[in-house]
Amino acid sequence: MAVRAALLVEELQRKRPLVHCITNYVTANDCANILLAIGASPIMADDPEETGEIAASASALVLNMGTPSRRKLEAMVRAGKSANEAGIPVILDPVGAGASCLRREMAAQIIREVKVDILRGNVSEISFAAGLDFCEKGVDVSEADQGRDRTEAALAAAERLGCTVAVTGSVDVVTDGSRVIRIHGGTPLMARVTGTGCMTSVLSGAFAGAGKDPLTAVSAALAAMGIAGELAFEKAGHIGCGSFHMALLDAVGNLNEKIIRERAKIEER
């Protein structure tokens, strides 16, 4: 899997997939920059009037539920249907899915009306989005959930939704319902920078837009993000959050097939 992830980086950088993001305004800049850094091309658009049209011309669609509204929900559903028709992968990041009724409804409606290929979030977000029973504090995972089995949540969500699910945490778990992949890496400092989750989701979009297989795509994205986090930590972890944030973008921009192949810690059980 590490080899395939590494090769996918090369393919991504050759194809330069256009990734349509309907996302929150808090981390939109980082999401666009990380897409450019990895070698993809971002387009941000969230008005219902244009999202269907834009998704149709993209290579992947990423729906991020941060700073939500009904208007954005409509934009997401239209884009999602258009992406489904065009046959491009749809990634859903149910940011803070447990934080409000609106977010739970959004996740439910998107999942009902759009065929989602990859669902990525922390264990609490995934559980809420998939209608499992967990509780959550804000957009960060609640402490009560820290110890829960990410694998269990990922498998349950994958089965219920029939898609690939990535539950990120100190160890990331990815499953399509039958195969289970674990990706080690990253650094706790990533939780001190807002948007590392959102960035991971758009990277998943970039990799999925460059290849065909959601399981490989999201595994490659998680491995890439983890390695970038480690490289950034080595370089700037001792300096502070701001420097680490910048070094993370540097590191993603410097990733290539060789680094992924050598450093990815992906295990399949």
Added chain:
Amino acid sequence: MAVRAALLVEELQRKRPLVHCITNYVTANDCANILLAIGASPIMADDPEETGEIAASASALVLNMGTPSRRKLEAMVRAGKSANEAGIPVILDPVGAGASCLRREMAAQIIREVKVDILRGNVSEISFAAGLDFCEKGVDVSEADQGRDRTEAALAAAERLGCTVAVTGSVDVVTDGSRVIRIHGGTPLMARVTGTGCMTSVLSGAFAGAGKDPLTAVSAALAAMGIAGELAFEKAGHIGCGSFHMALLDAVGNLNEKIIRERAKIEER
């Protein structure tokens, strides 16, 4: 007061308060990152449909009037009422309050319908928000106001609104109407980075969310921001605005009880 401010940093870092921000899209990323840096947890949400619910689960609510709209006003009022019911502190940052009728109306309506605990802005913003008579150029304080007495404006606003008021500038003034605190520190370079005011307001929210007393909370936030500004200036002031911006986030992330105690220049008269 410096000792109490220092202790509050420790308490904040232990409690990790969840700070609900209804804020502008220009500086939302910095606001989220500075909350994570200091040790708090941010949640950004601005839709009227969810802000009441989200505020109810937070430890503090920060209302920032940048990039305003009627929809955001409704979101703020709902969140504010919910925060009042839940008994959590409400911080209002009346960004560019003098720049348009819409902003003046927003400030007036929020103050009328929500019990605001802390009002933070420059002398012009505070004066407009409190219905005093000043004039303003854009979101930065006008030169005509530079020489005005921040203390006078702070006291007048605190008296009229019955809340703690922080007027920031080269020397910051905080008052609850009876006690007057002055915080020295910072660097003029902070005015060359957008959002240092917004960041100061969310820090006030984090400190208020960690403790009980608005006067101490906002004094601690201003002291923290001033010290971080000085540390960032020492490190990166000679390099440029971008490096200083990043160093500011580094410095906030490295603040602790000891640094605040040793460096805070807080005087009460």
Added chain:
Amino acid sequence: MAVRAALLVEELQRKRPLVHCITNYVTANDCANILLAIGASPIMADDPEETGEIAASASALVLNMGTPSRRKLEAMVRAGKSANEAGIPVILDPVGAGASCLRREMAAQIIREVKVDILRGNVSEISFAAGLDFCEKGVDVSEADQGRDRTEAALAAAERLGCTVAVTGSVDVVTDGSRVIRIHGGTPLMARVTGTGCMTSVLSGAFAGAGKDPLTAVSAALAAMGIAGELAFEKAGHIGCGSFHMALLDAVGNLNEKIIRERAKIEER
């Protein structure tokens, strides 16, 4: 022209023009920071209820079509009319003009109802905005357009719209329909950071707000951005996208009359 551009930097830094930006949420932070860096003052406001009033008090108005909506279109038209009445320059950046019907309609309506002084974009955006016939992939210029003659597109657009047009690319072309200016400089790394186009447009607003002549203003902005890109590349190009991004803001903040005069590569044919 290089000398005039250099002198305009001095004038800008003395006048500190207030630049009203109606812009996208992806790059709004960078746009505000680059305005502060060069010595101007930003105000971001996009609600139709206040944009007319705010534009009337500004020195320049920049309309950026990223993350568009009908509401923002209305806000732009109101601001544009107000700017026209006040006699301040209007800069239009038709981000991704070819990406959707909504964007093409927005560009057309703005151009119909507002007197635009400067139109800035890549060759594809300019062509779509001016109703010429080109095709486009996302917000980045399509490869098919790479080889097209920027001068031809700039001249055609300037003639059709009766304004100054800047077509940016590896070599920038500026024309008012009769004079044609070419600005060399910059680095390909600028395409790996989101918003360098948006930043160039707000700098054009700052220079236009400080002086009278659109051709000189936009030429100065393009020269400034190109020089800053080169300085940032020298400093941080080998480190990565994140460091380059930060160094770009550093470099803009350190620009002055002398640097522009010595390094600007502006030719008129």
